[in-house]
Amino acid sequence: xxxxxxxxxxxxxxxxxxxxxxxxxxxxxxxxxxxxxxxxxxxxxxxxxxxxxxxxxxxxxxxxxxxxxxxxxxxxxxxxxxxxxxxxxxxxxxxxxxxxxxxxxxxxxxxxxxxxxxxxxxxxxxxxxxxxxxxxxxxxxxxxxxxxxxxxxxxxxxxxxxxxxxxxxxxxxxxxxxxxxxxxxxxxxxxxxxxxxxxxxxxxxxxxxxxxxxxxxxxxxxxxxxxxxxxxxxxxxxxxxxxxxxxxxxxxxxxxxxxxxxxxxxxxxxxxxxxxxxxxxxxxxxxxxxxxxxxxxxxxxxxx
Amino acid sequence: xxxxxxxxxxxxxxxxxxxxxxxxxxxxxxxxxxxxxxxxxxxxxxxxxxxxxxxxxxxxxxxxxxxxxxxxxxxxxxxxxxxxxxxxxxxxxxxxxxxxxxxxxxxxxxxxxxxxxxxxxxxxxxxxxxxxxxxxxxxxxxxxxxxxxxxxxxxxxxxxxxxxxxxxxxxxxxxxxxxxxxxxxxxxxxxxxxxxxxxxxxxxxxxxxxxxxxxxxxxxxxxxxxxxxxxxxxxxxxxxxxxxxxxxxxxxxxxxxxxxxxxxxxxxxxxxxxxxx
Numbered sequence: 001x002x003x004x005x006x007x008x009x010x011x012x013x014x015x016x017x018x019x020x021x022x023x024x025x026x027x028x029x030x031x032x033x034x035x036x037x038x039x040x041x042x043x044x045x046x047x048x049x050x051x052x053x054x055x056x057x058x059x060x061x062x063x064x065x066x067x068x069x070x071x072x073x074x075x076x077x078x079x080x081x082x083x084x085x086x087x088x089x090x091x092x093x094x095x096x097x098x099x100x101x102x103x104x105x106x107x108x109x110x111x112x113x114x115x116x117x118x119x120x121x122x123x124x125x126x127x128x129x130x131x132x133x134x135x136x137x138x139x140x141x142x143x144x145x146x147x148x149x150x151x152x153x154x155x156x157x158x159x160x161x162x163x164x165x166x167x168x169x170x171x172x173x174x175x176x177x178x179x180x181x182x183x184x185x186x187x188x189x190x191x192x193x194x195x196x197x198x199x200x201x202x203x204x205x206x207x208x209x210x211x212x213x214x215x216x217x218x219x220x221x222x223x224x225x226x227x228x229x230x231x232x233x234x235x236x237x238x239x240x241x242x243x244x245x246x247x248x249x250x251x252x253x254x255x256x257x258x259x260x261x262x263x264x265x266x267x268x269x270x271x272x273x274x275x276x277x278x279x280x281x282x283x284x285x286x287x288x289x290x291x292x293x294x295x296x297x298x299x300x301x302x303x304x
Numbered sequence: 305x306x307x308x309x310x311x312x313x314x315x316x317x318x319x320x321x322x323x324x325x326x327x328x329x330x331x332x333x334x335x336x337x338x339x340x341x342x343x344x345x346x347x348x349x350x351x352x353x354x355x356x357x358x359x360x361x362x363x364x365x366x367x368x369x370x371x372x373x374x375x376x377x378x379x380x381x382x383x384x385x386x387x388x389x390x391x392x393x394x395x396x397x398x399x400x401x402x403x404x405x406x407x408x409x410x411x412x413x414x415x416x417x418x419x420x421x422x423x424x425x426x427x428x429x430x431x432x433x434x435x436x437x438x439x440x441x442x443x444x445x446x447x448x449x450x451x452x453x454x455x456x457x458x459x460x461x462x463x464x465x466x467x468x469x470x471x472x473x474x475x476x477x478x479x480x481x482x483x484x485x486x487x488x489x490x491x492x493x494x495x496x497x498x499x500x501x502x503x504x505x506x507x508x509x510x511x512x513x514x515x516x517x518x519x520x521x522x523x524x525x526x527x528x529x530x531x532x533x534x535x536x537x538x539x540x541x542x543x544x545x546x547x548x549x550x551x552x553x554x555x556x557x558x559x560x561x562x563x564x565x566x567x568x569x570x571x572x573x574x575x576x577x578x579x580x581x
Contacts, residue, residue, distance in 0.1 A: 006397075006398075007394060007397050010476060010477070011390070011394055011397075014386050014389055014390055015386065015387075015390040015394065015397075015403070017382075017383055017386050018383045018384070018386050018387035018390070018403075018407065018447070018451075019403060021383055021443070021444070021447065022403075022406045022407060022444075022447075023406075025422065025425070025440055025441075025443075025444045026406060026409065026410060026418075026421070026444055027406055028425060029421035029422055029424060029425035030421050032421065032424050032425055032428055033417075033420060033421045033424055036424055103320075103323070106316045106320075107316060107317070107320035109313075109316075110312075110313040110314075110316040110317045110320070111317065113313060114313065114317070122317065124552075124556060125321060125324075126320075126321075126324070128548075128549075128552055129324055129325075129328070131501055131548050131551075131552060132328065132544070132545055132548045133504075133505045133522070133541070133544055133545075133548075134505055135505060135507055135522050135525060135526060135529075136328075136331070136525075136541040136544060136545065137327065137328065139331070139525070139529050139533075139537065139541065140327035140328055140330065140331040140541075141327055142529070142532075142533055143330065143331065143334060143533050144327060144330065146533070148341075150330065180323070180324075180327070183323075183324065237412050238414070240414070241413075241414020241415070241416055241417065242414075243414075243415070243416050243508055244507060244508070244526075247530075248529060248530070258414055258416045261416050261417075261420070262416055265420060265423075266511075271424065274420060275420065275424070278416070278417040278420050278421070281414060281417060282413065282414075282417060285412060285413075285414070289412060
């Protein structure tokens with residue numbers, strides 16, 4: 001990588017547009033959320049007491065800074081609703097990620113081992129649902145999972161069960177929704193990792209006496225690790241903050257942090273609480289990303 | 305490969321694709337069900353589609369969604385192109401890390417958090433919420449996706465070609481437009497389509513960023529869906545799915561046709577004994 005350099009005027013103009021946009025509509029709003037999270041909640045519009053405003057004099061800022069409070073963060077830890085929401089978000093996201101991996105792995109393997117001319121068609125078919133509406137795909141499951149829905153009706157008609165199973169409005173329904181909606185995100189990196197593998201490695205292992213199971217466990221699986229990690233992150237991270245799926249498929253007792261945050265904001269108008277929850281959520285999601293980045297850097301160092 | 309593993313592979317693919325597509329297909333079939341109930345087939349009917357045409361609220365929302373998607377995708381693609389140029393060509397400029405992080409952050413940020421941040425910002429600035437704030441929200445959401453898509457293509461295209469053009473007297477913008485842009489054009493189009501679909505589909509950012517005058521189609525669908533399965537929603541969903549299916553089919557045809565043409569070009573350029581006659 002070359003040394004740091006100064007940008008020419010033209011280059012500055014190119015970079016200014018995205019930079020200003022990101023600054024005005026992403027970085028500044030995130031700072032504002034951080035600010036609101038340490039403000040007091042009041043019944044007003046907007047429903048928080050500002051810590052400071054940009055028009056304030058220094059003395060004003062100082063006197064208003066006395067209002068600084070960590071109440072919202074304390075509430076996050078002591079309020080069982082929040083603690084349960086975080087825990088159940090993490091649990092549901094982790095279970096869903098694991099199931100998505102188990103469902104996607106054989107699928108991706110079958111695609112990667114298909115005849116070469118078939119592969120573009122298969123990968124196109126696997127990626128196509130990604131382009132269709134997320135909301136509609138989640139909605140499609142309501143008709144399947146309901147008490148009088150198609151799965152229950154089919155099972156009753158086949159005589160497997162006599163009374164409908166309660167599937168809709170359960171945490172299980174949320175897991176099914178996440179697995180279904182995020183399957184392409186797991187499938188594509190897994191396929192990419194598996195397709196890259198050199199088939200002669202497997203043949204060599206088999207020639208040396210490894211059983212098919214051993215070949216899979218000791219050659220195929222370890223070599224696809226990068227795809228597994230990338231896919232797991234692509235499913236886990238959005239699943240933790242998911243709102244639509246728990247709201248449509250989960251019952252009222254299925255707590256997930258995205259939904260709790262939404263309700264706090266829109267129904268309870270408690271902006272400081274919602275802001276603190278948002279900041280904590282971002283911090284929570286940064287942990288797996290930073291761990292992944294560190295592992296990647298270490299790998300790169302080792303490769304050198 | 306043994307016959308058993310061949311059949312295992314085919315069965316896996318079959319089960320996988322049935323899982324991916326069955327819910328969508330069932331939804332589409334149910335939109336032609338004359339009965340209001342999910343579990344009863346009341347005969348074939350297109351009455352729910354006819355009802356859609358009279359649902360003016362829904363049609364107005366569809367127009368708003370379409371306009372917001374067209375506008376925000378254009379802005380997001382342009383900003384993404386600029387950001388990708390900066391990241392791929394400007395080397396290690398100062399604040400590159402901050403720029404890189406800020407451009408990619410919305411990718412991993414839960415949409416609820418981004419929506420909340422945008423809304424508090426609009427309220428603090430005293431901006432009335434409506435179509436403009438909706439577009440701003442969608443550009444912020446989709447810009448990271450367009451940047452990633454275009455950046456990948458920029459990395460694949462050799463900067464030496466642009467340098468050669470500049471050695472031959474082209475200004476840097478000329479070199480970019482005439483040498484690099486044609487190479488990354490497919491990625492730019494993909495980026496636009498990606499931003500367009502994401503905007504058209506978005507419920508969360510829209511709920512935070514828009515105002516009473518500009519309710520989007522996903523917001524209408526969502527408020528109906530919360531009340532339960534409705535045949536009209538099945539019908540509009542089927543129309544949206546059909547639109548995507550047609551668009552993807554056309555894209556596949558175009559890429560197939562281009563690949564064939566390239567193959568033909570290669571064959572004519574280097575005739576082999578087989579097709580020389």
